Amino acid sequence: MSDSTPRRTPAPGRARKRAIREHAARAGVAYSEAARQLESVGLRPGETLSRYGRTIYPIGFDPHRQLLVERRERRSFAERVSDSRRAAILPHGRARHLVERFPPSRGRTGSGVGSLYHGEGREELLAMLYIVVVAESPGLLPEVGDLAWIAELAEDTALDTACADIDREARRLLDQEPTALWSRIQRALATAERSVDGQVRQEAIRQTALLGTMMTPRLGHAGEPYVGGLPVAGARQILDALLIVADDGHAPGTRVRLLPPPHHGESATIIGARWGRSGPPVGYLVWLDGATASLSAGPDDLIVLADQETIPR
Numbered sequence: 001m002s003d004s005t006p007r008r009t010p011a012p013g014r015a016r017k018r019a020i021r022e023h024a025a026r027a028g029v030a031y032s033e034a035a036r037q038l039e040s041v042g043l044r045p046g047e048t049l050s051r052y053g054r055t056i057y058p059i060g061f062d063p064h065r066q067l068l069v070e071r072r073e074r075r076s077f078a079e080r081v082s083d084s085r086r087a088a089i090l091p092h093g094r095a096r097h098l099v100e101r102f103p104p105s106r107g108r109t110g111s112g113v114g115s116l117y118h119g120e121g122r123e124e125l126l127a128m129l130y131i132v133v134v135a136e137s138p139g140l141l142p143e144v145g146d147l148a149w150i151a152e153l154a155e156d157t158a159l160d161t162a163c164a165d166i167d168r169e170a171r172r173l174l175d176q177e178p179t180a181l182w183s184r185i186q187r188a189l190a191t192a193e194r195s196v197d198g199q200v201r202q203e204a205i206r207q208t209a210l211l212g213t214m215m216t217p218r219l220g221h222a223g224e225p226y227v228g229g230l231p232v233a234g235a236r237q238i239l240d241a242l243l244i245v246a247d248d249g250h251a252p253g254t255r256v257r258l259l260p261p262p263h264h265g266e267s268a269t270i271i272g273a274r275w276g277r278s279g280p281p282v283g284y285l286v287w288l289d290g291a292t293a294s295l296s297a298g299p300d301d302l303i304v305l306a307d308q309e310t311i312p313r
Contacts, residue, residue, distance in 0.1 A: 019038065019045060020034045020035045020038060021034075022045075023037065023038055023043065023048065026046075026048055026052070026053060027048050027049070027052035027053060028052060028053075029052065037049060041259055041303065043303060044306065045306060046305075046306025046307055047303050047304060047305060047306050048303070048304050049299065049300055049302070049303060049304070050249075050250055050256060050270075050284065050297075050299050050300075050301075050302035050303070050304050051280075051299035051300055052248075053248065053250070053304060054244060054245075054248040054249060054250070054309075055244070055249075055250040055251055055254045055304065055308045055309050056241060056244055056245055056251055056309065057069045057241075057251070057309060057310040058250070058251060058252075058253035058254040058255065058270075058308050058309070058310065059307065059308055059309065059310050060105050060106070060107075060108070060116075060253050061106060061107070061108045062104075062105040062106045065103050065104065065105040065106075066310055068103045069103070069310055070310070072100075072101070077154060080154035080155075081151070081152065081154040083097060083100075083154075083156075084150075084151040084152070084153070084154050084155070084156070084159060085148075085151045085152075087151065087156070087159050088147035088148060088150065088151040088159055089147075090130050090134070090141070090147075090163075090166070091126075091127040091128070091129075091130035091131050091134070091203065091207075092123075092127045092203060094126075094130065094163065095123045095124070095126035095127040095130065096123050098126055098238050098239075098242060099122050099123045099126065099238065101156070101242075102117050102237070102238045102241045102242070103117060104116065104117045104118040104234070105117055105118075105253055107253075107269060107287075108255075108269065108289075113269045113271060113287045115234075116234075116237055116252050116253050116271065117234055117237045117238055117241075117252070117253075118231075118233075118234045119231025119232075119233060119234030119235070120231060121210070121214050121230065121231045122231045122234045122235050122238065124207065124210045124211075124214070125214075125230050125231055125232070125235045126170070126235050126238065126239075127203075127207060128185045128188075128189070128207055128211065129170040129173050129174070129185075129235070130166065130170055131185070131188050131189060131192055131203075131204065131207060132170075132173060132184050132185055132188040133166050133169045133170055133173070134166075134188075134192075135187075135188035135191045135192060136184075136188065137166075137169060140165040140166045140169055141166060142162045142163060142166070146162060147159065147162060147163075150162050156245075157245060157246065160242065160245055160246055161246065164246060167239065167242055167243060168243060168275065168277075168278075170239060171236070171239035171240070171242075171243060171275060172275070174232055174235060174236045174239065178229060178230055178232055181230065181232070182211075182215065182230065185211060186211070189204050189207055189208045189211065190208075192204030193205055193208065214229070214230060215229070215230075233272075236272060237251075237252040237271070237272060240252055240272060240273040240281075243273075243275065244273070244280070244281070247278075247279055247280045247281075248280045249273060249280040249281040250270055250273075250281075250284070250304055250308070251270070251273075252269075252270055252271050252272055252273075253269065253270065253271075254269070254270040254304060254308050255267065255268075255269055255270075255304075255305045255308060256268050256269070256270060256286065256302040256303060256304050256305060257302070257303050257305065258286070258288075258297065258301060258302060258303075259300070259301050259302065259303060260297075260301050263288060263295075266288055266289065267288070267289045267305075268286040268287055268288045268289060268291075268302075269286065269287050269289075270284050270285070270286050270302075271285050271286065271287050271294060272284065272285035272294075273285070274296070280299075281299065282298075282299070283296055283297065283298050283299065284296070284297050284298075284299070284302060285297075286302065
């Protein structure tokens with residue numbers, strides 16, 4: 001073929017139809033709905049409304065975290081079984097499993113977002129949350145035998161399904177004020193310390209000592225006293241990511257752009273999710289690039305940027 005032969009280019013109509021089909025498949029909606037979304041909000045290739053799809057491990061700006069996530073995906077079957085067995089032990093085993101499964105990460109430079117999934121004492125706080133749930137809502141606790149059997153499957157999502165109610169309730173506890181949460185934890189630990197189950201009693205005694213340490217005043221660099229407090233933000237983000245595994249949505253760290261004015265088109269990072277009694281997030285907490293505070297957004301207010309998942313699923 002000579003250089004003067006005209007090259008064929010995809011017809012605009014054909015390219016548009018392909019984009020609609022790809023978006024429909026990605027978002028899990030009908031072709032007509034996908035076409036409406038593309039036209040109404042100006043979605044670019046690979047983007048989707050935050051109401052659709054799932055991002056569990058967002059591609060961020062922390063190579064170390066991505067290495068940890070990818071390494072975890074390459075575990076041997078024996079390693080998976082060992083981890084699942086630990087994840088089936090409530091409260092402390094599952095708490096440690098979640099902290100390792102969703103490691104800390106750093107926000108994008110210049111975005112104003114600091115560390116995510118971070119905070120000293122995340123494992124301890126998660127264990128305390130499970131103790132509160134067991135004390136206040138014992139009916140949500142899965143049968144120990146069932147958890148042990150499921151653990152042998154070496155599948156995180158199988159255990160997530162069995163623990164879905166207790167995980168969601170633990171996340172709900174983090175929506176209250178830290179002082180109220182502290183009081184509920186203290187009451188639950190006091191109840192657990194009187195348990196006839198020796199293992200529960202010993203764990204409660206251990207967690208009570210840890211809570212006391214976490215809430216004991218310390219001296220800062222300038223010699224002023226301060227209380228470190230509970231690592232609520234980090235624990236909340238871990239549970240947000242966990243619930244998204246089963247119910248879809250977009251975990252903290254996901255990059256988005258906003259639709260509604262006055263921030264139309266501005267880029268932001270999801271730093272948290274808002275949950276109902278069931279289903280995917282009913283809203284998100286986002287941090288605009290360079291902002292000094294967060295703002296709330298609905299699932300239809302955010303466009304998830306393309307290629308956000310570290311490990312395609």
